Amino acid sequence: xxxxxxxxxxxxxxxxxxxxxxxxxxxxxxxxxxxxxxxxxxxxxxxxxxxxxxxxxxxxxxxxxxxxxxxxxxxxxxxxxxxxxxxxxxxxxxxxxxxxxxxxxxxxxxxxxxxxxxxxxxxxxxxxxxxxxxxxxxxxxxxxxxxxxxxxxxxxxxxxxxxxxxxxxxxxxxxxxxxxxxxxxxxxxxxxxxxxxxxxxxxxxxxxxxxxxxxxxxxxxxxxxxxxxxxxxxxxxxxxxxxxxxxxxxxxxxxxxxxxxxxxxxxxxxxxxxxxxxxxxxxxxxxxxxxxxxxxxxxxxxxxxxxxxxxxxxxxxxxxxxxxxxxxxxxxxxxxxxxxxxxxxxxxxxxxxxxxxxxxxxxxxxx
Ligand code: NAD
Numbered sequence: 001x002x003x004x005x006x007x008x009x010x011x012x013x014x015x016x017x018x019x020x021x022x023x024x025x026x027x028x029x030x031x032x033x034x035x036x037x038x039x040x041x042x043x044x045x046x047x048x049x050x051x052x053x054x055x056x057x058x059x060x061x062x063x064x065x066x067x068x069x070x071x072x073x074x075x076x077x078x079x080x081x082x083x084x085x086x087x088x089x090x091x092x093x094x095x096x097x098x099x100x101x102x103x104x105x106x107x108x109x110x111x112x113x114x115x116x117x118x119x120x121x122x123x124x125x126x127x128x129x130x131x132x133x134x135x136x137x138x139x140x141x142x143x144x145x146x147x148x149x150x151x152x153x154x155x156x157x158x159x160x161x162x163x164x165x166x167x168x169x170x171x172x173x174x175x176x177x178x179x180x181x182x183x184x185x186x187x188x189x190x191x192x193x194x195x196x197x198x199x200x201x202x203x204x205x206x207x208x209x210x211x212x213x214x215x216x217x218x219x220x221x222x223x224x225x226x227x228x229x230x231x232x233x234x235x236x237x238x239x240x241x242x243x244x245x246x247x248x249x250x251x252x253x254x255x256x257x258x259x260x261x262x263x264x265x266x267x268x269x270x271x272x273x274x275x276x277x278x279x280x281x282x283x284x285x286x287x288x289x290x291x292x293x294x295x296x297x298x299x300x301x302x303x304x305x306x307x308x309x310x311x312x313x314x315x316x317x318x319x320x321x322x323x324x325x326x327x328x329x330x331x332x333x334x335x336x337x338x339x340x341x342x343x344x345x346x347x348x349x350x351x352x353x354x355x356x357x358x359x360x361x362x363x364x365x366x367x
Pocket of ligand 1: 014018073074075076077078090265266267288290291292293294295296297302303304305307345
């Protein structure tokens with residue numbers, strides 16, 4: 001029997017509530033798919049600041065280092081909002097984790113089940129069959145990190161600010177590999193998004209993606225799209241996409257656009273894969289819901305646990321290679337929604353269930 005060793009960082013607000021559900025679903029899935037989970041919970045975010053004086057306490061960081069993956073909840077809340085920006089929970093916990101584990105690929109599935117299509121702001125006929133797109137975003141390069149990055153005083157007294165967009169072919173190649181792996185598990189189509197009509201980095205991006213795909217995945221379909229067109233096409237007809245592969249800033253914007261057209265943050269998972277391999281010779285990864293700590297409903301057993309549960313399914317798929325178990329969890333979530341179970345965020349005025357009841361419903365539907 002395979003034992004999955006991962007660090008659990010529930011965080012603040014609804015984090016601990018939805019994490020409890022995810023751990024129960026994982027443990028029940030393990031009984032059916034022959035794996036055991038070996039994990040312990042560690043403080044992170046606001047609770048880290050309160051209990052240890054740091055958003056990412058050393059003990060939590062060490063637990064992550066000893067693990068094969070991190071299952072993360074979410075961090076932050078009104079209590080810590082007045083701290084200096086660098087000490088705020090999100091920035092002081094997630095950025096060091098991204099840096100330490102060299103998390104270079106962010107996967108954001110945009111999933112809207114047909115039963116929830118009314119939640120999308122898009123026209124009903126556009127999303128009648130739901131949405132199923134995966135955005136693979138490069139996370140450590142591009143204009144957010146390139147040097148120089150500064151504001152300087154010019155001789156004429158004016159100020160000038162500069163950001164530098166820079167990409168190396170190796171950075172483009174490794175994120176393309178992630179998109180290839182993901183596309184093979186899905187619809188086998190990759191749309192690479194760039195701005196190659198204007199940007200040097202995009203010209204390199206397009207060439208390297210094309211070469212990498214031709215060499216390593218000639219059987220997958222590859223298309224290219226300018227980012228301005230991609231932003232329009234996502235709202236015009238998101239169903240035309242399978243995997244979107246793009247650089248850091250474009251991915252930041254497009255993945256949030258995708259989240260909005262899918263209707264509810266409570267349903268959306270995410271994964272960030274690192275450059276290092278874990279003991280299973282698979283990418284070390286950090287898995288977390290796309291939403292935040294939802295302070296407005298925290299502590300009331302009202303939160304939607306699906307995003308956390310689906311994040312744990314991504315962990316099984318990418319860091320532990322357990323595709324069957326991952327799909328069975330995803331199918332159990334789908335089945336619970338199909339059977340009409342809804343937390344408040346997706347109920348649209350209909351009957352609602354609690355966080356824990358939604359968890360029970362998912363477990364009951366595990367094949
Ligand atoms: P949020 O995502 O927490 O909440 C936005 C809205 O979505 C709220 O109405 C909330 O109730 C709802 N929502 C989100 N997740 C839900 C779920 N699982 N079930 C039901 N409803 C859900 O965003 P916000 O209000 O802008 O931020 C609140 C706090 O979370 C802030 O401190 C922010 O910094 C933090 N935050 C953390 C992360 C992270 O840890 N990665 C991400 C975003 C925001």
